[in-house]
Each structure stands twice: as structure tokens, then as C-alpha cells.
Amino acid sequence: MKCVRKVTEDIFWVGASDRRLALFENIFPIPRGVSYNAYLLLDEKNVLFDTVDFAVSRQFIENLKGLLGEKTIDYLIVNHMEPDHGATLQEIASIYPDMKIVGNAKTVQMIKQFFDFDIDSRSVVIKEADTLSTGKHTLQFYMAPMVHWPEVMVTYDMESKILFSADAFGTFGALNGNIFNDEILFEQDWMDDARRYYMNIVGKYGAQVQALLKKAANLDIAIICPLHGPVWRSNVEYFINKYDQWSRYEPEENTVMIAYASMYGDTEQAVNILAAELAEEGVKNIRMYDISNTDVSELVSEAFRCSHLVLAAPTYNGGVYPVMETFLLDLKAHNFQNRTVALIENGSWAPAAYKNMKQILEEMKNIEMFEKPLSIKSALKESQMDELVDLKNRILVSLKGNNE
Ligand SMILES: Cc1cc2nc3c(=O)[nH]c(=O)nc-3n(C[C@H](O)[C@H](O)[C@H](O)COP(=O)(O)O)c2cc1C
Numbered sequence: 001m002k003c004v005r006k007v008t009e010d011i012f013w014v015g016a017s018d019r020r021l022a023l024f025e026n027i028f029p030i031p032r033g034v035s036y037n038a039y040l041l042l043d044e045k046n047v048l049f050d051t052v053d054f055a056v057s058r059q060f061i062e063n064l065k066g067l068l069g070e071k072t073i074d075y076l077i078v079n080h081m082e083p084d085h086g087a088t089l090q091e092i093a094s095i096y097p098d099m100k101i102v103g104n105a106k107t108v109q110m111i112k113q114f115f116d117f118d119i120d121s122r123s124v125v126i127k128e129a130d131t132l133s134t135g136k137h138t139l140q141f142y143m144a145p146m147v148h149w150p151e152v153m154v155t156y157d158m159e160s161k162i163l164f165s166a167d168a169f170g171t172f173g174a175l176n177g178n179i180f181n182d183e184i185l186f187e188q189d190w191m192d193d194a195r196r197y198y199m200n201i202v203g204k205y206g207a208q209v210q211a212l213l214k215k216a217a218n219l220d221i222a223i224i225c226p227l228h229g230p231v232w233r234s235n236v237e238y239f240i241n242k243y244d245q246w247s248r249y250e251p252e253e254n255t256v257m258i259a260y261a262s263m264y265g266d267t268e269q270a271v272n273i274l275a276a277e278l279a280e281e282g283v284k285n286i287r288m289y290d291i292s293n294t295d296v297s298e299l300v301s302e303a304f305r306c307s308h309l310v311l312a313a314p315t316y317n318g319g320v321y322p323v324m325e326t327f328l329l330d331l332k333a334h335n336f337q338n339r340t341v342a343l344i345e346n347g348s349w350a351p352a353a354y355k356n357m358k359q360i361l362e363e364m365k366n367i368e369m370f371e372k373p374l375s376i377k378s379a380l381k382e383s384q385m386d387e388l389v390d391l392k393n394r395i396l397v398s399l400k401g402n403n404e
């Protein structure tokens with residue numbers, strides 16, 4: 001039985017959702033599941049836009065057969081070859097032996113790496129701005145290298161003004177019948193997952209996303225069809241603007257994220273006092289995370305969202321507490337930049353957490369670090385309150401500076 005949605009009169013969502021997978025890419029927790037989107041255009045020539053992950057291949061094939069009946073697929077357009085979209089390519093190619101496979105030179109190379117069937121006789125190799133007419137529709141291709149992988153491209157349908165955007169504009173979260181952004185409360189229910197998806201999957205490639213946005217600015221886009229998550233058929237500028245802000249590494253909110261680690265509660269107490277002091281001064285929406293209990297993908301996402309970070313950690317065997325090191329290395333790996341950071345360390349005999357945190361932060365671009373850390377010996381004492389208040393004041397001045 002097919003389970004599809006109509007995007008336009010002749011274009012259908014033929015994807016499916018997985019609510020069983022615990023970890024996307026075997027690394028990112030997805031408690032709300034994930035969708036693998038693919039789309040089918042029924043025209044004089046029938047076109048499939050990408051395939052799906054193995055996990056949902058049965059439903060996907062039933063969707064195709066249900067819509068096509070005895071008809072064939074003339075073209076498969078491969079916007080992205082990562083296996084969550086390309087895994088079923090060979091199977092679809094064997095079900096539809098006359099189907100041509102459309103991609104750029106890098107796509108074809110990658111298909112050969114993943115599969116062992118004769119691609120060359122079936123491939124249509126396209127370049128930037130090439131077009132493909134399917135009857136009523138004309139499709140145009142734009143390269144989007146490293147908007148996740150090097151072979152990524154996007155496809156624009158001139159007739160329906162749809163941008164098939166590959167992983168760009170994707171979101172974690174299974175689709176629940178409602179596949180369109182105007183059928184859900186995106187900001188309330190999806191935004192955190194959209195941001196976490198962007199920051200962790202694409203966040204490293206800000207410059208490449210900017211290059212794609214420049215190309216997209218020349219297109220009249222009515223609908224965005226990404227490979228994960230909701231289809232945007234209204235207010236597309238909203239999400240495009242978010243992508244613009246994210247890929248310029250601009251914070252979304254002028255506020256403080258306090259990310260702390262603590263074994264016995266003394267570092268935790270110090271940041272609780274700091275948070276209360278900041279709140280007394282009117283700082284709103286302070287976010288605190290015990291980093292031992294928060295998935296690093298969420299921490300990365302929040303760090304990108306907030307303008308200011310307070311990082312607090314104990315010393316552990318001559319270095320920084322390991323979960324803090326992991327968090328910082330992950331931020332670095334995602335090209336984290338343009339933020340203000342205050343550091344708090346704790347140690348009972350030879351504190352070294354500050355030195356370690358500073359070292360990793362110095363390898364990132366445009367991180368403004370407060371000169372002096374708050375260095376606690378085991379537990380914060382009344383006698384150190386003036387240092388904590390000084391730290392608070394420095395954060396307040398910096399927040400105010402951002403507001404001016
Ligand atoms: C396994 C272990 C290793 C530690 N290594 C160091 C160290 O190398 N240098 C140091 O000054 N303190 C070290 N400490 C002490 C802690 O940093 C210190 O007790 C700190 O106050 C703990 O803060 P917390 O209460 O927030 O967990 C270590 C503690 C543990 C449990």
C-alpha cells in the first residue's frame with residue numbers, strides 16, 4: 001500500500017519516516033525519529049528525486065509502485081549520495097532497468113564506489129546550470145559542494161518553482177502525516193531539532209552554505225523540498241533567513257549559555273550562584289547544561305544559538321574534565337566562532353582545567369575570552385565572591401555591548 005502526499009498536482013512526496021532508529025549516523029540521538037524524503041514527478045518523463053535509507057525501503061517501493069502502476073521511472077536525480085538517501089539506488093535501478101541516473105561527475109564516481117553495477121551506460125552527467133526537460137517541467141541543476149558532501153547538488157523545477165534542496169533545509173524528526181510547514185507548529189515543535197540538525201550536520205560548512213544561498217537568491221522559490229523533515233510551501237524566507245544567519249555564525253540570541261561539569265557539586269554550585277546573580281541583573285533566558293547529562297549535539301546547537309558561553313569544569317588527572325574536552329573539541333570540529341567565552345575552573349591541588357580549555361578555544365576563530373578565569377580551589381568561598389561578581393560584571397558589560 002502506498003503512503004504518499006501530494007506536493008503539487010504532479011509532484012508527490014514518496015518518502016517515509018523511521019521512529020525506531022536511536023542514533024542518526026549512529027551518533028546523534030533522534031528521540032523524535034527522522035524522515036527520509038524522496039519525491040516523484042509524473043510528467044511525460046517520470047522523475048524520481050533521490051531514494052531513501054534501507055530502513056524505509058519497503059514503504060518507499062510500495063509508494064513508487066502505487067503511483068506508477070505499470071509506468072516506469074525515466075530519470076533518477078541523485079542530489080546526494082549519502083546512504084540515508086542513496087542506499088536503495090541499486091534496488092530501484094534493478095526494478096526500473098530503463099531508468100537513467102542523473103548526477104554530476106562526482107555523483108557518478110561515488111555511485112561507483114558504493115555499488116557494483118554498470119553505471120556508465122545509464123548515467124546522464126550534468127554540470128552547473130544544465131537543464132533537463134521532462135515535458136511540462138524543466139529542471140535545472142546547481143552544484144552545492146560540501147553542503148554536507150562534495151557531490152551534493154540541488155535541483156530547481158522552473159515550472160513548479162520547487163527547490164529540491166538535498167540535505168539543506170533538513171530537520172531531524174519523523175513526519176506525522178503532516179509533511180508541510182504550514183500543517184505543523186514549526187517554531188514551537190521543530191525549531192530545536194532543525195537547529196541541532198543544521199549545526200551538527202552542516203554547521204561546519206558555513207561558507208559553502210552561503211555560496212548555495214547566493215545561488216538560491218537568483219531563483220524564485222515557492223516550495224523547498226529537503227531530504228529530511230518538513231516541506232516548506234509557505235514563508236520560505238523565514239527558513240532561508242535562519243540558514244543565512246546560522247551559516248554566517250551569528251548568534252540567534254544575546255544571552256548566556258552556562259555549560260558546566262561537576263563530579264561532587266562544587267563547580268555546579270558556583271555556576272548556580274553566577275546564574276542567579278546574572279538573572280538578578282535582568283539577564284533573561286539563561287540556559288544551563290550539566291554537560292555530563294546532555295548529548296553533545298544539543299550542547300553544540302545551543303552554543304551556536306547563544307552569544308555568550310560560560311564554561312566551567314573541574315581539573316581531572318592533570319587536565320580538564322573529559323566531557324568538557326569532548327564538548328570543546330566538537331565545537332572546534334564544527335567551526336565554532338564569533339562568540340564570547342568566560343571560563344571557570346576547579347581543582348583541589350593543581351588546577352589545570354582553565355589552561356586546557358583556553359588552549360582548545362584559542363584554536364577556534366574569533367573567540368573573545370575573558371582574560372582571567374574564576375579559579376576555584378575545591379569549593380567557592382565567601383572570600384571569592386568579589387571575583388564571581390567581577391566575572392558577572394564583565395559578562396553584563398559584554399552583553400550590553402552586543403545590544404548597542
Ligand atoms: C579522578 C580525579 C582526578 C582529579 N585530578 C585533579 C588534578 O589533577 N588536579 C587538581 O587540582 N584536582 C584534581 N581533582 C580534584 C577535583 O578537581 C576537585 O575535587 C574539584 O573540586 C571537583 O569539583 P566538583 O565538586 O565540581 O566535582 C581530581 C578529582 C578526581 C575525582
